[in-house]
Amino acid sequence: MNVRVAEKVLYALRNGEPLVALETAVLTHGLPYPYNLQAAYEMEKAVEQSGAVACTIGMLRGELIIGLSGEEIKCLAETEDTVKISRHELPCAMAKSLSGGTTVSAAAYLAYRYGIRVFATGGIGGVHRDFHRSFDISADLAVLAKTPLIVVASGAKAILDLRFTLEYLETAGIAVLGYNTEYFPAFYSSRSPYIIPWRINSAEEAARAAAARDSLGLDSALLVCNPVPEEYQIPYEELLPLVDAAVEKAAGKVIIGKDVTPYMLKELAELSQGRTLKANLALLAANARLGGEIACRL
Ligand code: PSU
């Protein structure tokens, strides 16, 4: 089996150093080049500045790498024919020796499997707005329901139905924690109208909740929602019409399955004249930093 765990990750695991895992579908399918590369480097830097070790997970020519080097991240960001790999697709992508970015579902699963307890991303996948017609619900949710990590994200992606996504999270038993907020963040917007039941005010509190979860033998993720930094946010009322427009545009084309999310993110970047890109970069780095702060307190 072609899996490689990087030396720096093995060393950190052996010595009990704090680690934060990072995904790469945001690199290959969420952001255009060269912003994707910038985002990946900034995330790693933010983790390191908090005192933890960054572990970016992705696949190069069929080799699954737990802890990509800077060179390997660059290679993945620059490769054009990458695939977006969810957990259930890892075997086929490996068998075909493909290069690709791992989604939250794939990277979270791998992080846990290799001994990492904290994972940071931009926004998790969730229930799509038209799910009653498309049946489109991200595999991220099913995986987080049975993977006991701390996941730091700015809520779920704004293109989703946030209310349905929150309901799914509750049903699946994924606790939702607001970091210094009562409101479920809406990715590019620092708040949506939906209230989160649990507010925490420190990284310490997230670490304590994770310890309690583990001592109880509960096996689902804790989702720590960190709102996008205020100066980069696009207010929810401003964002909604843009999402509406992107949904409308997608409806006129045959875009289904795993292609929906990348298409919508691209449309939104255009419709917002790049504002969503700036927000995306800012929140990715902020989430990586908070992930590092939590990992240091576990
Ligand atoms: N957040 C982003 N950009 C992204 C994604 C999340 O800002 O590209 C990716 C994540 O990797 C997430 C995936 O796991 O989109 C979800 O895709 P889908 O809805 O097809 O499950």
Ligand code: MN
């Ligand atoms: Mn989907």
